[in-house]
Amino acid sequence: MTNVxxxxxxxxxxxxxxxxxxxxxxxxxxxxxxxxGIEKIAxxxxxxxxxxxxxxxxxxxxxxxxxxxxxxxxxAKGMVDYFNGRGxxxxxxxxxxxxxxxxxxFSKEFMLRHKIPTASSQIFDCPDKAKEYxxxxxxxxxxxxxxxxxxxxxxxxxxxxxAIKAIDDIMVSKTFGEAGNRVLIEEFLVGREVxxxxxxxxxxxxxxxxxxxxxxxYDGDKGLNTGGMGAFAPSPFFTDSHxxxxxxxxxxxxxxxxxxxxxxxxxxxxxxxxxxxxxxKVIEYNSRLGDPETEAVLPLLSTDLIDIMNACIxxxxxxxDVRWQDxxxxxxxxxxxxxxxxxxxxxEITIGELEDVILFHAGTAIKDGKLVNNGGRVFQLxxxxxDMDKAREAVYSQIDKVHFANCRYRxxxxxx
Numbered sequence: 449m450t451n452v453x454x455x456x457x458x459x460x461x462x463x464x465x466x467x468x469x470x471x472x473x474x475x476x477x478x479x480x481x482x483x484x485g486i487e488k489i490a491x492x493x494x495x496x497x498x499x500x501x502x503x504x505x506x507x508x509x510x511x512x513x514x515x516x517x518x519x520x521x522x523x524a525k526g527m528v529d530y531f532n533g534r535g536x537x538x539x540x541x542x543x544x545x546x547x548x549x550x551x552x553x554f555s556k557e558f559m560l561r562h563k564i565p566t567a568s569s570q571i572f573d574c575p576d577k578a579k580e581y582x583x584x585x586x587x588x589x590x591x592x593x594x595x596x597x598x599x600x601x602x603x604x605x606x607x608x609x610x611a612i613k614a615i616d617d618i619m620v621s622k623t624f625g626e627a628g629n630r631v632l633i634e635e636f637l638v639g640r641e642v643x644x645x646x647x648x649x650x651x652x653x654x655x656x657x658x659x660x661x662x663x664x665x666y667d668g669d670k671g672l673n674t675g676g677m678g679a680f681a682p683s684p685f686f687t688d689s690h691x692x693x694x695x696x697x698x699x700x701x702x703x704x705x706x707x708x709x710x711x712x713x714x715x716x717x718x719x720x721x722x723x724x725x726x727x728x729k730v731i732e733y734n735s736r737l738g739d740p741e742t743e744a745v746l747p748l749l750s751t752d753l754i755d756i757m758n759a760c761i762x763x764x765x766x767x768x769d770v771r772w773q774d775x776x777x778x779x780x781x782x783x784x785x786x787x788x789x790x791x792x793x794x795x796e797i798t799i800g801e802l803e804d805v806i807l808f809h810a811g812t813a814i815k816d817g818k819l820v821n822n823g824g825r826v827f828q829l830x831x832x833x834x835d836m837d838k839a840r841e842a843v844y845s846q847i848d849k850v851h852f853a854n855c856r857y858r859x860x861x862x863x864x
Contacts, residue, residue, distance in 0.1 A: 449475030450754055451511055454490070455497055455527070456518040457481045459781075459810035459828040460739035463746045464516060464753075465490050466806065473754045478510060484819055485809025497522045500530045507536055514539065514757060517715075520596055523735055524550035528715075539757040541735045545706070545713040548733040552632050553594045555733050562705035564698055565729040567722075569634040575619040578631060582611045588636040593618050595627030602673075604636065637731065639724040642686045643741050644694060646719070647756055649765035650712040653703050654756075655695070657748055657772055658686035659741040665788060667860045674788045675825060678780040678861030679744040680836065685723065694721065694728055702733075714760050743808050743828040744777035778839035779830040780847060780861050784811070785854030787824035792854070795821050800849030804842050806830040807850065821852050836862055 450473050454464050462485050468474055469489045480503055482492030491510075495502050497519060507515065517527045517540035526543035540546075547554045559566040567590070572578035582589070591614045593601035601624045605611035611633075618628035643661065647654045659681035665671030686694075698719060706713050718734030737746075746753075750771040759765045784791045797812065797819045808830060811823020827850055831842035840862050847857060 449473060450513045451475040451478070452514045452516060452754070453478040453480065453503075453507060453510075453512045454486075454516045454518060455480055455503070455522060457483045457486070458739060458823075459808040459825065460737055460742040461518050462486050462808040462810070463743045463828075463830075464518060464737070466808070467746050467749060467753045468516075471752050471754045473752060475513075476510070478506075478512060480506065483809045483822070484812040484814050485807070487814075497527075498525065500527060504531070504534060504536070507531075513537060514754070516540070516757065518736055520546070520549055520734065520736055523715075524596060537758075537761055539761060540715040541713050545711050545715075546735040548713070548717075549735040550596050551594055552592050552732070553630055556632060558705060558709070559730060562701055562708070564701050564705070565727055567634040567637050567729060567731070569632045571630060571632055573630045575615050578615050578619065578633060579612055581633060582608060582615070585633070586635075587611070590632075590634040590636055591615065591618065592632040592634065593624045593628040594630035594632065595624070601627055637722040637724055637729060639722045640685050641731070642683050642690075642721045642723060643738055644686075644699070644719045644721065645738060645741065645745065646699065646717050647760055647765060647770065648703065648713050648715060648717045649760040649763045650714050651703070651707065651763060652766040653699055653717070654765055654768075654770045655691075655699065656745050657682040657777075658691070659683060659738075659745050659777075660685070661738070661741055662858060662861055665783075667858050672788050674781075674783075676738075676740040676781065677783065677858045678778075678828075679740045680779070680839070680862045681741065681744040681748065681777045684836070690723065690728065694719070698728060698730060714763075740779050740781055740825075740828050743779040743830050746777075747806060747830060747832050748773045748775060748777045773832065775832050775834055776836050776839045777830065777832050778836065778843055778862060779808075779828045780843050780857050781810075781825050782827040782829060782847065782850055782855055782857050783825050784821055784823070785856050791821075791824045793820065793822050795853040795855075797821060797826075797850070797852040799851075802829075802846050802849055804831060805846050806832075821855075826852070826855065
């Protein structure tokens with residue numbers, strides 16, 4: 449039996465723990481720091497995900513065999529390297545491989561070098577030169593901070609005034625800290641966004657079902673961008689011919705490019721895609737599972753996740769039959785009313801009797817013996833069904849059974 453530790457404390461990590469808990473090979477399941485929902489299926493320890501030494505001591509004292517490093521920042525800071533150097537099996541890319549996400553400039557240069565379709569762009573480390581370029585380009589444009597910015601370092605600018613303000617915010621005021629030392633200014637791609645995640649063992653790749661999430665805060669894709677307000681999988685807009693195009697022109701060339709560059713990527717490779725009139729293009733890479741896509745995709749997995757993790761680490765993914773249910777995964781975020789702006793925490797939560805759905809906790813905690821909201825995205829309510837309509841009905845027929853002051857959710861996930 450395998451004792452497993454999951455790093456992280458959101459809805460994505462709850463989905464990972466939920467999947468691992470179904471394995472007949474799981475011994476004890478642990479999570480750092482976890483949340484109120486994860487505590488029901490795993491032993492949780494409150495400590496920083498950046499306390500590598502403390503987590504290592506926790507691993508040794510609990511005889512943990514396998515660590516799933518889920519969030520982007522610990523990966524970028526080398527948590528997998530740290531554990532590998534101490535003889536602990538860790539699932540996820542090294543810091544070098546995680547640069548595909550942690551540096552947008554690195555990933556853009558990688559795509560150009562290996563002729564992977566992507567938006568044209570310019571990279572700047574001087575705000576004055578960036579502004580000079582902006583005065584001569586077409587609009588809209590997309591301005592991205594080079595480093596990790598908690599999913600918020602991308603600004604779509606409709607005109608020069610908005611673009612100049614974005615440069616001042618990112619590079620001068622340092623809204624995103626050191627992540628804004630460099631920026632990418634990209635062409636604005638038009639089309640439908642689709643995500644494809646894949647398991648990777650350094651040499652081989654195994655695609656997950658495609659997925660699509662909704663970033664805007666409110667119905668009709670209105671309001672500010674968020675970490676995601678809901679998702680569904682597979683995307684009905686990503687056909688078999690799209691899958692072949694993606695595999696031949698993007699996925700396989702990415703793996704081959706990593707090998708050519710001497711980068712061994714093991715873990716989950718996330719492709720953020722735009723289906724344009726001129727073909728599929730890569731918007732971004734992530735070096736881990738997406739959120740909330742994971743809450744829609746992972747419940748469709750039939751193969752034991754522990755087998756997949758071990759195969760990725762050992763370089764034997766091609767020997768594992770990774771199977772997925774031929775069904776639809778559908779998830780809706782239940783958020784604090786103020787999200788994504790300031791969030792009031794500590795509201796008591798009530799949950800009725802839920803039927804035919806999975807409630808993943810994201811921003812929850814126990815305070816004075818009561819379940820309370822503890823973040824912007826508080827829950828993801830997920831259903832697996834034979835088709836989209838049945839999955840939507842399953843979620844939306846149950847969602848009002850989860851309640852706290854000022855909670856809200858989008859009513860049109862899967863409709864736009």
